[in-house]
Amino acid sequence: MSLVFSALASVDGYTVDTSGSFDWAAPDEEVHAAVNARERGIGTYLYGRRMFETMRVWQDMGGDGAPDVIREYADIWRSADKIVYSSSLTGVTTPRTTIEPVFDPSAVRALVEAAPGDVSIGGPTLAAEAFRAGLVDEVVLYLVPVSVGGGTSALPTDLMLSLDLQEEHAFPSGTVMLRYRVTAPAA
Template sequence: MRKLSYGMNVTLDGYIAAPGDDIGWSGPPSEELFQWWLETERANTLSLYGRKLWETMSSYWPTGDQQPGATAAEIEFARVWRDTPKVVFSSTLGTVGWNSRLVASDAVEEITRLKAEEGGPMSIGGATLAAAALRAGLIDEYVLATYPVLVGAGTPFFTALEGWMDLDLVESRTFPGGVVLTRYEARR
């Protein structure tokens, strides 16, 4: 069975975006944090995206290596992002590119099927998609890069649960700028 991880940059008060889908609070990440995300992406064999995150990522990373001033890590991230197979879940998009396929049917059913396949680790991104996988008990690992900022409202990393879930801390690390990375595994 494949491992499924949900990881995002998050505010101290638990939001992945401020009102209006504003992610400006995160600013450019430190070189060390960006390198950590790059290594995580390298280990990933399949990325699952909800529509909004897909639109954000696909608007930049297909040509991220060609942007003026792109660092070596950004050039590598763009290459890895393009090469990694992706599944985009959306009932409103007509097509997707960049080594991706579109799924408009039941996301939980498809994620369950993908987890049951042989293969390496998968990541999931997008609050709505991750919430559906979380409620279905499909997420194995949670990764939060917590920024020292409060935004008060917006898109939460976690949605309401029907009950509590026990987690085990497997990594904790501090990055420049006061960003604290924590990784938790779901207790099964």
């Protein structure tokens, strides 16, 4: 199985802008359906505290009246296990969620090797630790046609990675999906 880092990002490489907003990254229905198709194979999500706090809204989303793509993603998210790496969280309010006080690369490597499906690492801060440890196998970026000029970088800015393009898809909205295999992780 693989450890996959996936993110919606601006064309200049940021997941949030300088004010911390990511409203500009909201996917349209077609992009959301593509994300859902890719996420169906994820059995476990690895999050830092901030990313978990952003994502936990999916526990209650997708009720009656919600668009099909929203209901589908909510079901995908709820059915996966979640591991949150945080020294400040003492409890969680979502099922299938555990807290680990520290990110342990050896434990993550063992988890990925034993997983029945792919494992996703969410959030650029936690993912940077996994990139530095040479754990990330695949990068999937959905580049949104906007340049935000700064914020939180999707990929580590202090690390060189060699990537091999595996797939690309341009959506009518202008968003482009790029899927890479990591060929030379951090040294």
